[in-house]
Amino acid sequence: MAAREALPFDLRALEIFLAVCEEGAMAGAARRLGLTQPAVSQAVADLEGRIGLAVFDRSVRPLGLTAAGGVLRQKASALISEARQIAPALRETEHGRFPLLRAGLVDSLARALAAPLGGYLATLAEEVSVLSGLTAAHASALLSRQMDFLVGLDELEDVEGLERFALVTEPYVLLLPAGVAPPVRVDDLRQMALPLVRFSARSKTGIEVERHLRRLKVELPRRLEFDTPQGVAATVAAGEGFAVTTPLCIHEGAVDLARVRCAPLPGPAFQRRLTLIARRQELGRLPREIADFCRSRLAADVLPALDAAMPWLAGTLRIEG
Amino acid sequence: MAAREALPFDLRALEIFLAVCEEGAMAGAARRLGLTQPAVSQAVADLEGRIGLAVFDRSVRPLGLTAAGGVLRQKASALISEARQIAPALRETEHGRFPLLRAGLVDSLARALAAPLGGYLATLAEEVSVLSGLTAAHASALLSRQMDFLVGLDELEDVEGLERFALVTEPYVLLLPAGVAPPVRVDDLRQMALPLVRFSARSKTGIEVERHLRRLKVELPRRLEFDTPQGVAATVAAGEGFAVTTPLCIHEGAVDLARVRCAPLPGPAFQRRLTLIARRQELGRLPREIADFCRSRLAADVLPALDAAMPWLAGTLRIEG
């Protein structure tokens, strides 16, 4: 955690600063706040001393703002207005629940988890939003506090201040149209007659697959790519190509298993892990509990079907925790 | 402005509260903060007294959070982390400019203003973003502080705490394919052979046109609609229909004026006004200056061409201020 250096101001100082901005004069601000003029003058001088910069241009009247003062007005105004909303929000929370929880769910778990997760969150919060999509978009939303947690691949490995709960690890596998014989060796892969249906490079899964194939020196023509597991699975089911995907993506695709064939991916182990990521400490025990819930639902609803369809997975698809 | 009731806490109290949350114990928090245990105990009791709610459940150890406490942790954590970013941001502003300015520009001014506005803002801020689109989306971004100001129709008439600067008022006009004779009376409108090309009801312009035509008892079949002035203008230029639009939308459409014909809209006066809207007091004199800039660019770059193409406008298209 960052060094606990003291904050250079408190909310009271910002309140006084904003009053001066709006009145254009310290004396005016003092009248409005029910203080004396020197109190305001000293509060402003103290604030400037603490941040080490002048915020007012005292050579003109009405008082002008310096560059730093302009920015401070913008930021302080936002901060105070948020602070004012906190106490009312707390009072509305007497039901013992959060007022709002916002979750991001990677596409490949949308079918498996969106509804149960939404239902579970609804028992914890007054208002719930579950957004499915690419984890990249969710990651930036999480960092900018427009989202409370996300479930997806970990694209934030280098970011401090987050906590992670591993949910499930799964190997990449091959998905082929029903009649096609699966390649057994890496070399068979290089000679596939069918084109490769790809995940878009906008998704981390797409990037990982791309990199793995490059490492294996498997070069396949670029023909069709999709953002979503459904697009990939449906295209394979239609016989248009084969894909490197994962068991959960196949489940997400909701495709008729009679029309496709799943097979191990030849070559060295290649897997991915889905994780729940939240800002550390902000939601207390909640992220851990939500992760537990997700694991139990995956174990109960999804794993049995996938193990039945791909018995050769033999535990390489496993719930963490 | 809202009644200036005092804030029920300052940042120091929240800092202590969060330390207790993370340590799970007041004594632990005291050690971490370099305080004594009673100091923390009293700060917490004081905080609870001010907001009128208990935040900790003292009957269990490690200390549990109440419902309100859970929400407070979430909000306080966000507030403190934003507060910590302020001072560094101020120090980066020694160039005399804002670190970031985010503008929303209504589609109908995108061609006329996006580039010059962007250039002008770049002289004021380190980083600038100018987003074009429907004002409805910009309005919500403005309110949620994801945008600093917007230029468009005023869809926020009932919202407090905003300041407005009128830029330009323009009448709605008819746009027809070159060869078509313009309707002169309202009744001619009702008998147009060509279909009406509409602005989507997602845009305020579209809604206003729709309402005006309903008031005039002009009912025209629904065939083609667009979100953007380009779509409307290009469709009219292709001879596919006629449109009720405005001079600035026509300019935005960037259509060859030889292929279309502009004419007054029969019936009572019907106009719209474009406005610059910002959160009050946050950017100081900046909104007024930006509005001045926008007016001068419109007067210099756009008005002469439109007056030449539609001499019958005769001052009904006018810059405000």
Place this chain on the structure above:
DNA sequence: GGATGATATAAATGATACTTATAGTATCCG
């Protein structure tokens, strides 16, 4: 070039954050 209305500084005062000291309470463990 004063008159006026503002800001800055100094010293005194009041509020409140913090400390020491002590009493009360939860949890652990034999």
Place this chain on the structure above:
DNA sequence: CGGATACTATAAGTATCATTTATATCATCC
């Protein structure tokens, strides 16, 4: 169960910081 341990609450004193009164200095307007 009972005592050891570690925590929290309360009381009273102290230190610190915000605010006041009093006074000096500065900007702006005729």
